[in-house]
Amino acid sequence: xxxxxxxxVLRLLVTLWVIVSVVFLTTRLTGNPIDYLMxxxxxxxxxxxxxxxxxxxGPIVDQYLLFWRGLVQGEFGLGLMERRPVxxxxxxRMGRSVGLLSLALLATVCIGVPLGVLAAIWRxxxxxxxxxxxxxLGYAIPNFVLAxxxxxxxxxxxxxxxxxxxxxxxxxxxxxxxxxxxxxxxLVRYTRNAMLDVLGQDYIRTAHAxxxxxxxxxxxxxxxNALIPVVTVLGLQVATLVxxxxxxxxxxxxxxxxxxxxGATLRRDYPVLQFGVLIVAGAVVSVNMLVDLAYxxxxxRVRLA
Amino acid sequence: xxxxxxxxAALLATTSAVSAQELKVGVQNMAPWLDPGRDFSNVGSQFxxxxxxxxxxxxxxxxxxxxxxxxxxxxxxVSPTVMELKLRPGVTFQNGDPLxxxxxxxxxxxxxxxxxxxxxxxxxDTLPNLAxxxxxxxxxxxxxxxxxxxxxxxLMNTQQTMIVSKRYITGLAGKPGVLADAxxxxxxxxxxxxxxxxxxxxxxxxKLVWERFDxxxxxxxxxxxxxxxxxxxxxxxxxxxxxxxxxxxTNVPPDQLSVLEGDKAVKVEGMVTPxxxxxxxxTQNPKMADARLRRAxxxxxxxxxxxxxxxxxxxxxxxxxxxxxxxxxxxPELNTFEYNPxxxxxxxxxxxxxxxxxxxxxxxAYYTNGLLAAQAIQEMWAAVxxxxxxxxxxxxxxxxxxxxxxxxxxxxxxxxxTGSFGIMWAPTGNxxxxxxxKPTAEYTAVWERFRYSTDLAARKLAYSELMTMIRNDPPVLxxxxxxxxxxxxxxxxxxxxxGHIPYVLDFRAGRIAQVAR
Numbered sequence: 034x035x036x037x038x039x040x041x042v043l044r045l046l047v048t049l050w051v052i053v054s055v056v057f058l059t060t061r062l063t064g065n066p067i068d069y070l071m072x073x074x075x076x077x078x079x080x081x082x083x084x085x086x087x088x089x090x091g092p093i094v095d096q097y098l099l100f101w102r103g104l105v106q107g108e109f110g111l112g113l114m115e116r117r118p119v120x121x122x123x124x125x126r127m128g129r130s131v132g133l134l135s136l137a138l139l140a141t142v143c144i145g146v147p148l149g150v151l152a153a154i155w156r157x158x159x160x161x162x163x164x165x166x167x168x169x170l171g172y173a174i175p176n177f178v179l180a181x182x183x184x185x186x187x188x189x190x191x192x193x194x195x196x197x198x199x200x201x202x203x204x205x206x207x208x209x210x211x212x213x214x215x216x217x218x219x220l221v222r223y224t225r226n227a228m229l230d231v232l233g234q235d236y237i238r239t240a241h242a243x244x245x246x247x248x249x250x251x252x253x254x255x256x257x258n259a260l261i262p263v264v265t266v267l268g269l270q271v272a273t274l275v276x277x278x279x280x281x282x283x284x285x286x287x288x289x290x291x292x293x294x295x296g297a298t299l300r301r302d303y304p305v306l307q308f309g310v311l312i313v314a315g316a317v318v319s320v321n322m323l324v325d326l327a328y329x330x331x332x333x334r335v336r337l338a
Numbered sequence: 339x340x341x342x343x344x345x346x347a348a349l350l351a352t353t354s355a356v357s358a359q360e361l362k363v364g365v366q367n368m369a370p371w372l373d374p375g376r377d378f379s380n381v382g383s384q385f386x387x388x389x390x391x392x393x394x395x396x397x398x399x400x401x402x403x404x405x406x407x408x409x410x411x412x413x414x415x416v417s418p419t420v421m422e423l424k425l426r427p428g429v430t431f432q433n434g435d436p437l438x439x440x441x442x443x444x445x446x447x448x449x450x451x452x453x454x455x456x457x458x459x460x461x462x463d464t465l466p467n468l469a470x471x472x473x474x475x476x477x478x479x480x481x482x483x484x485x486x487x488x489x490x491x492x493l494m495n496t497q498q499t500m501i502v503s504k505r506y507i508t509g510l511a512g513k514p515g516v517l518a519d520a521x522x523x524x525x526x527x528x529x530x531x532x533x534x535x536x537x538x539x540x541x542x543x544x545k546l547v548w549e550r551f552d553x554x555x556x557x558x559x560x561x562x563x564x565x566x567x568x569x570x571x572x573x574x575x576x577x578x579x580x581x582x583x584x585x586x587x588t589n590v591p592p593d594q595l596s597v598l599e600g601d602k603a604v605k606v607e608g609m610v611t612p613x614x615x616x617x618x619x620x621t622q623n624p625k626m627a628d629a630r631l632r633r634a635x636x637x638x639x640x641x642x643x644x645x646x647x648x649x650x651x652x653x654x655x656x657x658x659x660x661x662x663x664x665x666x667x668x669x670p671e672l673n674t675f676e677y678n679p680x681x682x683x684x685x686x687x688x689x690x691x692x693x694x695x696x697x698x699x700x701x702x703a704y705y706t707n708g709l710l711a712a713q714a715i716q717e718m719w720a721a722v723x724x725x726x727x728x729x730x731x732x733x734x735x736x737x738x739x740x741x742x743x744x745x746x747x748x749x750x751x752x753x754x755x756t757g758s759f760g761i762m763w764a765p766t767g768n769x770x771x772x773x774x775x776k777p778t779a780e781y782t783a784v785w786e787r788f789r790y791s792t793d794l795a796a797r798k799l800a801y802s803e804l805m806t807m808i809r810n811d812p813p814v815l816x817x818x819x820x821x822x823x824x825x826x827x828x829x830x831x832x833x834x835x836x837g838h839i840p841y842v843l844d845f846r847a848g849r850i851a852q853v854a855r
Contacts, residue, residue: 068733073378073746074459074768075737082455086519114370115542116523125541181573188581197364197569197578286364286569286578288544296543299732 041325045318052314053307057100060301061093066113069300087113089303100307110304112297119308123290127312129199130290133208133278138271140213141220146263148217149224150256153232156225164221171218176277180211180284197286208285212277216270223266227259234258260331268324272317360563361830361845361852364575366589368568370542371526374500375449376456378463380613380749383497384588384843385566388548388559389432390500390531393423393442394491398837398844402665403753405491409437409501409532413494418486418792421494425477429555431503432536439479443471444504446481454519463761463768464498464751467790485790488797489754496752497839506530534559534846544568548845557847564845579604579825585852586826588843591706592650598825607833608823610654612661612750612758613840614816615705617715620741620774621813626696629811630689635696635743636675636815637682638722639715645818647714648707652821658805659763659816663753663836666794667801674805675815682722696726699735699744706820708745737772748816749840755801756789763814764789775813829853 066087067080075083084090088099103110109119148164155161187207188196195204231237232255240250279291290309297305369382374390377383395408410423429437450468452458467487472480481490493499502525508517510524529537534556535548546566550559567584569575575587576597590598590606598604617639619632626632641655658672696719700712709730716726726743735741750758762768765782769775777785781804788800808814822841826832832850834842844850 064733068735071456073734073736074463074771075455076462076771079455079458082458086455115527116371117527117542122542125544184573184577188577192581195578195583196581197574197583198567284571284574286567286571286574288541288568292570293543 041322045322048318049311049314053311054097056307056310057097057303058093060298060303060306061096064301065089066301066303070114070302104311109308112305113302114297114300114305119304122293122305123308123312126288126290126293129287130278130282132199133205133212133281133287133289134274136205136209137213137216137274137278140209141216141270142267144213145217145220146224146256146260149221149263150228150251152221152225153228154251156229165225168218168221171214172222174214176211176215177280177284179214180207180281183207183211184284199285199287199289204285208281208287211284212274212281215277216274219270220263220267223263224259227262228255231255231259257331261328264324264327264331268321271320275313275317359561360565361561361586361850362584363564363566363843364569364578364584364587365566365843366568366570366572366575368541368543368546368566371523372529372537372540372546373502373522373526374497374531375445375502376454376460376522376526377497378460378751380747380841383749383839384841385546386497386500387533387838387842387844388535388564388846389529389533389537390497390502391533392495392497392500393425394494396495396837398835398842398849401663401836403492403495403663404837405495408495409442410494413491415490416480419483421481421483421487421490422474423479423481423494425479426555427477429532430553431506431532432530432551432553433503433506434553435503435505437501437503437532439473439476441504442479442501443473444507445501446471446499448502448522449498454522457522460498462766462771463764464496465493466766468493485786486792488790488792489752489756492752492754492757496757498751500531502531535564538563559845560847560850560852561845566843576825579827582827585830586824586832586843588824588841589706590823590825592648592652592821592823595823603828604825605828606823606825608652608821609834609836610652610819611822611834611840612663612753612819612836614656614659614748614758614819615708615711616746616748616817617743617815618736618746618769618774619743619813620739621811622774622776623739623742625694626742628689630685631691632812633810634682634685634689634691634722635719635724636812637678637685638718638724639815639817640677640679640718641675641817642677644711644714648710649818649821653818654821655818656816659748659759659808659814660755661750661753661758661819663750664755665753667755667798669798669801669805672802672805674809679718679722686723691724693723693725696724697729697740697742698726699729699731699738699741701732701745702730704732705745705747711817712745736768736774739773741774748814751839759804760785760789763808769813781807 067083071083111117112119112122115122152161152164184196187194194206198204237250237254240254279295282289282291294309297309367381372382372385374386391409393408393410395406397404397406409426409429411426413421413423416422425439431437449457449460450465452461467483467485468481469484470482472482474480507521507525508515511520512518534551534554536551538549539547548564550562569578578584579587595606598606620626645651645653645655657670658674660669662668698712700708702709712728716728719726735744748758748762751761760767765777765785770777784800784803788797788804791797824834829852831853835844838844
């Protein structure tokens with residue numbers, strides 16, 4: 034187990050190193066922040082002075098080494114645009130984004146899995162068909178379209194829910210619903226299919242024959258086995274969830290992390306971008322590791338070796 | 339009649355004093371930092387008027403320049419190169435420090451003797467003629483110019499010359515009392531001035547909160563608190579307004595006005611902005627060197643059609659690089675720019691244009707309708723036989739040697755041709771600095787005559803000569819002055835004022851009221 038963990042952590046670190054290095058190099062190859070951040074009308078002398086002031090005047094290898102030295106020492110630098118510590122910039126925005134993602138993930142699991150099980154049980158009844166149809170719609174509708182439809186209905190027309198910002202719990206309702214809709218729909222379909230596979234197995238018939246209560250058969254023998262592919266899918270969807278959040282944050286004026294990263298990319302704000310990528314990539318890679326660990330918890334046959 | 343007015347004014351004053359507690363504003367963009375001295379952007383310019391003040395004040399309800407006492411109560415032009423100003427006694431900054439002659443000298447000298455690169459740019463484009471500030475006595479300062487300066491009042495009224503606190507800024511970062519670039523950067527995150535609203539919270543790129551400054555020397559701010567939040571998406575701003583989450587929103591394009599019409603809870607106020615959307619040409623790109631080619635490209639653009647199609651006719655197509663705000667120097671009669679496709683075709687033939695494509699650069703969404711205008715212009719050029727490629731990138735390519743044409747804006751930074759045409763096209767202006775425009779010796783001589791003559795007729799004559807040169811060898815074509823709309827709850831009495839530079843959100847006393855309904 035510990036050898037497994039060690040190996041996974043090592044692999045995680047290598048993955049992060051590759052991702053961050055690629056971002057470091059590609060952003061520097063595609064433009065200089067001076068062209069995006071400074072006012073028009075700077076002469077060559079002014080440009081050179083600002084580039085030096087930002088610490089971007091040395092050879093790229095030196096900058097790369099400096100960047101890693103900073104990372105190791107926990108010094109993430111100043112954002113070029115706002116000229117204040119990157120950590121401070123992120124700390125203002127991260128809470129909201131993490132809140133949005135966690136609630137969306139929670140909603141996905143708490144709604145998607147039970148509905149998927151129900152859809153499997155009711156596979157021959159009309160209500161099961163309706164569930165699948167709704168799931169299909171949730172799967173097919175792009176999140177920004179759904180966001181605008183909800184805004185039009187609940188804010189623009191009915192005035193029930195606030196549309197911009199993240200100040201109160203009411204502000205979370207539409208963004209969480211919009212972001213999780215696609216993933217709930219996906220999870221309903223995956224869970225249903227996995228359950229149908231499992232429920233056709235011999236050991237389910239055996240369990241019924243033993244005289245176990247139907248609910249016990251369904252949960253302990255059925256769902257537990259069905260969850261393995263479901264968890265795999267969920268792990269893969271986390272990265273998609275993060276990119277979905279970028280769109281949702283813009284539509285609902287959240288001024289969150291996604292919005293920050295898009296802005297930093299467009300303006301080549303290297304320190305903000307690098308730190309942001311490190312955080313997002315770190316989160317996605319960590320979730321994938323947790324998924325592997327979850328296999329073992331769900332299925333004792335999986336050995337972490 | 340007079341009594342009636344006074345009564346109405348008193349009524350307005352009482353209702354606003356009673357009901358006005360908080361104003362909530364939704365803006366398209368929030369500034370990344372706030373320092374009036376070095377800021378030149380259309381984002382920051384929205385905010386400074388409420389927190390900072392210049393020495394010379396202005397009646398912003400009038401398009402023409404009507405000077406009023408500001409932080410200086412009186413002034414005189416001692417000689418063509420010296421202006422002397424008397425400071426208003428008893429003014430304090432929002433942190434309680436008194437505003438002194440030292441602060442005034444510091445504020446102006448941080449630009450005219452700049453070492454920090456962002457200020458250096460402002461020195462060159464806005465205050466190139468100012469040499470020094472002299473403190474005569476604690477209530478009197480002198481502004482010393484190098485050459486005769488006809489624009490002393492105008493320059494002492496700009497956003498860039500608003501007064502900041504020396505003691506506050508030098509105490510922000512590093513060693514107290516020792517000025518460093520880091521102090522200026524810290525100040526831009528914690529701005530503080532002498533105006534009626536103090537900044538109580540500023541989250542760069544997200545949010546700005548003002549609170550009434552009770553120690554303000556003039557009429558107190560009408561709102562105890564003003565919250566300005568960034569709502570980047572247009573549909574988001576409109577929804578937040580309709581939903582009552584904000585009281586006022588900015589940047590509503592003309593084609594969205596119909597969404598708001600018919601709703602009695604909201605209303606729209608708009609104004610033609612003293613700013614030109616322009617097309618610029620890189621005169622120094624060898625392929626663009628022939629003036630006939632650039633003239634043809636300019637003559638081929640049907641600006642009236644652009645206005646009707648993109649702005650529903652609400653924008654204003656100028657005949658010259660001139661705004662009504664210039665007063666006596668407003669010269670629409672110059673007819674510098676026109677639409678003449680037949681002449682364009684003739685010039686192209688004469689220039690021997692062989693069909694090479696013109697690269698036209700535009701940002702994706704920076705200028706309202708910018709990309710659509712670029713696409714329409716591409717069609718208009720095609721109609722006279724010119725090929726073009728549109729390159730969409732948010733990068734500023736004004737200094738790129740390979741750039742051939744691109745869109746840009748020429749705002750009016752202060753009400754004189756120097757403050758708009760001059761900032762961009764003077765021999766020391768942005769375009770010459772970035773190398774896409776090379777003024778001839780003759781052009782420079784005429785510019786000097788225009789800029790530093792103290793005789794109005796001489797200035798007008800010189801400006802008309804400059805416009806003739808621009809017409810014959812064009813580096814720029816002003817397309818139109820955009821029409822900017824603001825939408826607000828019906829109980830808010832506010833509108834953009836013609837005496838301001840573009841986009842200013844003036845929430846000072848007498849400029850906004852919340853009317854009880």
